[in-house]
Amino acid sequence: MTEKQDRLALSLIAEPGDPRLRDLLEQHEPGRIVAAARSASGMRVPAVWRERALGIRTALDEVKARAKANDLRWLCPGDSAWPTSLSDLDHLEPLHGTAGAPIGLWIRGTGSLAQLCNESVAIVGARDCTTYGAESASELAADCTAAGFRIVSGAAFGVDGCAHRGALLMNKPTVAVLACGADVDYPAGHGALIAEIAKTGLVVSEQTPGAHPLKGRFLSRNRIIAALSQGTVVIEAAVRSGSLNTLNWADQLGRTTMALPGPVTSRQSSGTHEAIRSGKAVLVTNGKNVVEELRGLGAESSSPEAGPRTEFDRLPPAARRTLDGLDWSRGRSLTEIASGVRLTAREVLTSLDLLERRGLVVRFGVGWILARRADVG
């Protein structure tokens, strides 16, 4: 077997992110560890690994079949698309029982992970975010995207989803790192969003295809989000929120740690404020701030993606705002759109008419839904 195959077998034997795995990999080839788990003698490996190693051939067949059916690729260290930044994780102490670079990553989508993450920023935050958090996330993601950064997030409800959408609305790929198998739509309500992300960007997971998202796997996943990006921005996190865990990983990794403030009266911003207050994160209010933190002061103006104007850019302002008020997965009514984007019903109707003719939106039940991206011009 190749090392790549050995790594795949190992990912089925041990729980990805298990610190014992990281420790063993420091001294042994993946193949040796697999062999040890399959034989009674040799190095000491946990009992559960031995148990699982017994059925490894069947498990491998099953996983390969599942991966093939779902168009998943197995990416490993050494592959050209493997982001070398991930190996920074090997030098850190375990956090919440997780440590080490992923053994490998399952990838849904066609792009190169290394290339997409070459200049990238993670935007994470509360699932139960406020409208303020949602809008801040979309806007920040769109601004960072426009400045040439790719957005990495966790595809969760709330801030994560809005961050991905902000990138997609700029017609740029985005990277979602899941806590379940890369073929599992979690949360189920984000199935359409995840599919949309995979179309131009990547859906990534260290978990076996089909794996369920367990609590520990979210914490484990967070280290990958942090390691794939040059910096992490937290938007709306209550104290002890999972996104602060991502911030901690970024901090440990020496990445740039940032947080967007909110009203002090908002519980959802309590964790972000605490992070800024304690010096764990730098306060950022907009994309310009983020770019300054990541590229250094004065860098922002020099490298905007000036490029040609996109189809989106060429739309009238009301139509652009109407697009902003639409969703990939859920139909929105005329009134709902109008109130969401602060346009009159008449303005929305005119805009929807234009957008429908351009094939950008379609009717969906009693409402409207996004049909495709406004392509680059």
Place this chain on the structure above:
Amino acid sequence: MTEKQDRLALSLIAEPGDPRLRDLLEQHEPGRIVAAARSASGMRVPAVWRERALGIRTALDEVKARAKANDLRWLCPGDSAWPTSLSDLDHLEPLHGTAGAPIGLWIRGTGSLAQLCNESVAIVGARDCTTYGAESASELAADCTAAGFRIVSGAAFGVDGCAHRGALLMNKPTVAVLACGADVDYPAGHGALIAEIAKTGLVVSEQTPGAHPLKGRFLSRNRIIAALSQGTVVIEAAVRSGSLNTLNWADQLGRTTMALPGPVTSRQSSGTHEAIRSGKAVLVTNGKNVVEELRGLGAESSSPEAGPRTEFDRLPPAARRTLDGLDWSRGRSLTEIASGVRLTAREVLTSLDLLERRGLVVRFGVGWILARRADVG
């Protein structure tokens, strides 16, 4: 004449806060400077001082009459009620053409300024504040007052006024430092508030009674607000706002500099965010934060991050993983749990036993189900 009288005369000859006055006072007694201004010979003093010195007797009589009519006292260095902290101003470089400790202060109200400012915090901010800024100011002032701090501010519309009111609502004195004479109600709409402040607290000014508030006098006044308090909190300041000038003074004085964040979409919080971002101010969200900054950590109860470990945290790792593998609604079999969380059946069984005894899981059909939450944070 006593030095106190000399200082009074000097305050009528020179504009309070004039850096040249500070420089001369470093080398000469106040009386000598007055004498020099009145005689053609002696030390070099600005021409305008000589001009004013000509009418000094009449000016003194007028000011004394006005002060008497308005119950104003002239407070000077050496008086027991003089806050010695003001002399810190003598060591600073001029800022916006202002420098040095006040020559003296006119006081309206009966308390001791030194005593009131013994533990005090300045709360300043935008005149055109939002409802959010107004409420934050009142609340912060009330909380700091309850913690034993006296509030120092500028009696302006907006944040300043709300800060004073927050203190008054706690039935505690507060200190207003004006940019006009201490007997002048400015802004006029705050006449009642200023009178209320003077009843139990103090209204303070280095300006001559009856003096109008000129632009330069606001900047000059800000240094006194900063110097009278152990720390300054800015709430809502647009970029280039006057309250950031107070923050700068506090910074130069080595006082604690703090800022309360707001929505990033609010122009009124742009200056406060910039101050936090640049490291000029520490982010504070409430009175507890302010007290921690001023009295040191641990003065109040510990920060939330260090909070007590939850019931979940105290469980053994295998039991925590087992909990992760359980569901609220669907029973899971031993094998299912074990394979889901990658533990041996034996480890899961031991864990379930413990979790059942703690009332965290119950048997459900042939499987197991979550019984209650383990206070996960």
